[in-house]
Amino acid sequence: MAGNPEFGQRIRDLREAKKVVDPTFSLRQFAQRVGISATFLSKIETGEFDPPRAEHIITMAALLEVDADELLALADKTDPELGDIIKSEPKAMADLLRTARDRGLTVEDLERTIRYMKKQS
Amino acid sequence: MAGNPEFGQRIRDLREAKKVVDPTFSLRQFAQRVGISATFLSKIETGEFDPPRAEHIITMAALLEVDADELLALADKTDPELGDIIKSEPKAMADLLRTARDRGLTVEDLERTIRYMKKQS
DNA sequence: GCCAATGTGTACTATTTATTAAACATGGAC
DNA sequence: GTCCATGTTTAATAAATAGTACACATTGGC
Numbered sequence: 001m002a003g004n005p006e007f008g009q010r011i012r013d014l015r016e017a018k019k020v021v022d023p024t025f026s027l028r029q030f031a032q033r034v035g036i037s038a039t040f041l042s043k044i045e046t047g048e049f050d051p052p053r054a055e056h057i058i059t060m061a062a063l064l065e066v067d068a069d070e071l072l073a074l075a076d077k078t079d080p081e082l083g084d085i086i087k088s089e090p091k092a093m094a095d096l097l098r099t100a101r102d103r104g105l106t107v108e109d110l111e112r113t114i115r116y117m118k119k120q121s
Numbered sequence: 122m123a124g125n126p127e128f129g130q131r132i133r134d135l136r137e138a139k140k141v142v143d144p145t146f147s148l149r150q151f152a153q154r155v156g157i158s159a160t161f162l163s164k165i166e167t168g169e170f171d172p173p174r175a176e177h178i179i180t181m182a183a184l185l186e187v188d189a190d191e192l193l194a195l196a197d198k199t200d201p202e203l204g205d206i207i208k209s210e211p212k213a214m215a216d217l218l219r220t221a222r223d224r225g226l227t228v229e230d231l232e233r234t235i236r237y238m239k240k241q242s
Numbered sequence: 243g244c245c246a247a248t249g250t251g252t253a254c255t256a257t258t259t260a261t262t263a264a265a266c267a268t269g270g271a272c
Numbered sequence: 273g274t275c276c277a278t279g280t281t282t283a284a285t286a287a288a289t290a291g292t293a294c295a296c297a298t299t300g301g302c
Contacts, residue, residue, distance in 0.1 A: 027279055037262055042280055053260065073211035082207060083199050085218045090194035092231040093218065097206045099235050100214070103242035110213040114220050116237050121224035148249060158292055163250055174290070 005047030007074045012045040014064040034059050051075035126168030128195045133166040135185040155180050172196035 019025035031041040034056055043049035051057060054077050061068035072079055086093040100110065140146035152162035155177055164170035172178060175198050182189035193200055207214040221231060 026277080028277080036260095038279075039263075039281085040261055043261095046280080050260080056260095067212075069212050069215050073208065076208060078204050078207050078211070079215060082215060082218050083204075085222045086199050086203060087194065087197060088222070089228060089231065090199070091188070091190050092228045093221070094190050094200060094203060095235055096217070096221070096231055096238075097203050097214065099238050100217070101206045101209070103238060105238060105242060107210060107213045109238070109241050110210065110217055112241065113234060113238055114213075114216055117217075117220050117224060117226060117230070117234055120230050120233065121226060147247080149247080157290095159249080160251090160293075161291055167250080170291090171289080177290095 003043075003047045003049055004051055004075065007051045007071070008045045008047040010071070010074055011041075011060060011064075014066060015045075018064060030063070033063060051077065054078070054080050124164075124168045124170055125172055125196060128172045128192070129166045129168040131192070131195055132162075132181060132185075135187060136166075139185060151184070154184060172198065175199070175201055 015025050015027070015030055024030075027041055027045070028038045031038045034041070034052075036052055036056055040049065040052065044051060051074075054072060054075075057071050057075055057077065058068045058079070061071050068079065086097075100113075103109075105113070136146050136148070136151055145151075148162055148166070149159045152159045155162070155173075157173055157177055161170065161173065165172060172195075175193060175196075178192050178196055178198065179189045179200070182192050189200065207218075220226075221234075224230075226234070
């Protein structure tokens with residue numbers, strides 16, 4: 001890895017949009033609220049550095065009021081929470097995911113499956 | 122982290138069982154085949170060091186002829202392959218897992234869901 | 243009794259991932 | 273025309289994770 005311009009640009013776009021109505025969304029202040037240095041955020045936004053760890057991405061999403069999964073996906077990371085869910089029932093969860101992949105399920109198929117799950121419980 | 126005796130003991134048990142019928146399952150030779158040093162494996166088996174990375178655990182499982190997911194679960198790690206599957210469809214997969222958790226689905230529920238998925242495709 | 247292989251203890255090292263302080267350049271507000 | 277806040281560059285680390293070489297002690301086979 002060595003930078004992710006797509007992620008960086010997205011953060012910058014979201015942040016600048018916010019800044020229009022709320023000047024505390026400057027790079028420096030935003031970085032501080034996320035819990036990272038301005039240096040680091042600058043390099044991330046310009047795509048020179050990789051995205052920060054998941055925890056910080058999740059904080060960013062909350063502050064920017066966007067879905068964390070979207071940003072995590074851009075960053076090519078997964079929410080650590082999902083790892084915990086898998087660990088709670090490793091084999092069954094692994095089978096579930098592999099089946100979804102092997103059968104080539106579409107998003108619609110997956111959504112239908114979620115509805116099915118909800119009926120079960 | 123600082124060692125995982127359960128994981129270590131399990132590896133040792135499996136390896137020693139294999140060694141009974143195949144003397145090449147000595148600690149040293151096994152370590153070499155896994156691709157790690159004997160020192161490292163020794164410390165892992167005695168629970169002094171943490172399990173190695175997922176890749177090596179998967180190799181161990183293959184050599185020991187056991188399910189990799191079982192060993193990965195003991196090591197409190199997840200197969201990187203699952204991360205890749207999630208990344209292929211981040212939102213839908215995240216929803217799927219969170220639903221399973223939120224609804225408190227049992228292993229049987231999950232198995233039923235897998236059968237449902239197979240019917241869809 | 244020796245040697246060849248076994249597992250272990252001591253003492254570091256490597257790699258990857260994530261991150262920073264401080265100096266700097268630019269532009270508007272006063 | 274200076275001050276203050278902006279974002280950026282330079283130059284290193286920091287922190288976490290994953291691993292090693294080499295010498296040592298023990299033991300079954302000859």
